[in-house]
Amino acid sequence: MSLMVYDCEIKNAIPERGRPPIDGIQYCAGWQDFAGMGVAVICAYVWPEGYRIFMADNFDAFRALAADDNTLCVGYNNHVFDDHLVAATLGFKIPEHRSYDLLGAIRVARGQHPRAVSGPSLHQLCQANFLPGKSGNGAFAPILWQKGKIGQVVDYALNDCRQTVLLLELAMAGRLRDPDSGRILNVTPPHLLPQETVGVIS
Numbered sequence: 001m002s003l004m005v006y007d008c009e010i011k012n013a014i015p016e017r018g019r020p021p022i023d024g025i026q027y028c029a030g031w032q033d034f035a036g037m038g039v040a041v042i043c044a045y046v047w048p049e050g051y052r053i054f055m056a057d058n059f060d061a062f063r064a065l066a067a068d069d070n071t072l073c074v075g076y077n078n079h080v081f082d083d084h085l086v087a088a089t090l091g092f093k094i095p096e097h098r099s100y101d102l103l104g105a106i107r108v109a110r111g112q113h114p115r116a117v118s119g120p121s122l123h124q125l126c127q128a129n130f131l132p133g134k135s136g137n138g139a140f141a142p143i144l145w146q147k148g149k150i151g152q153v154v155d156y157a158l159n160d161c162r163q164t165v166l167l168l169e170l171a172m173a174g175r176l177r178d179p180d181s182g183r184i185l186n187v188t189p190p191h192l193l194p195q196e197t198v199g200v201i202s
Contacts, residue, residue, distance in 0.1 A: 001072055002046070002068075002070055003045075003047040004066070004072070004073050005161055005168065006045075006062075006074070006075055007043050008085050008086070009040045009041050009142070009145070009156065009157045010040055010085065011037065011039065011040045011142055011145055012038050012146075013025050013027045013142040014037075015027050015029075015030060022143065025143055034087070035088040035089060037142075040055070040145045040153055041055050041150075041153060042055075042059075042157070043154065043157040043158045043160070043161040044065070045161055051161070053158070063092050066094050067092055069098070071098065072099075073094050074099075074100045074102060075101060075102070076122055076160070079099065079114070079115065100190035102167060102168055102171065102187075103119055105171070105188055106119065106120065108187075109178075109186050109188070110178060110185065120178070120180070122167070125167055125176070126166075126167070129176065129177050131167070132159075132163075141157075171185070171189065
């Protein structure tokens, strides 16, 4: 069983309540309009290959990886966002038995519902675990994309992906610290994740 940690960034911006749209920027209808968001870039860590970048010219390669019955797909809030985005825009639904949501598992470890509205952000978890923080704001990524700042968006997505990889490693090693309580979280690891990846996927 191989492992793919992935993170998506969208092309069309999300409308902000109470703020006028930015001239020249295309928007989707909102956070549930996955088809209207479009996918700008997908960054992934594919074990044991390393980091990979997928855009319009090689989305088929991502689809093939995600469709492989031997690939476990891991994300952060992917059960609420990324998996739905992939299904709506790339036409492939990642099966639930091969999809692991690290945020959902962290919520359960904190005594919450796996799809609760609240829960720590990547940045909060990284700060609490002495890891580098986020390099930008996901809501601003599609604006940068449309302004031609492709490299900045790719770099942002790669950073999110790497943070998820590092946090997953800590969770698997039983060393992931809760940013609110400071206690070590007993996160249930992905049941198909090969244990030999611990310590080598960062």
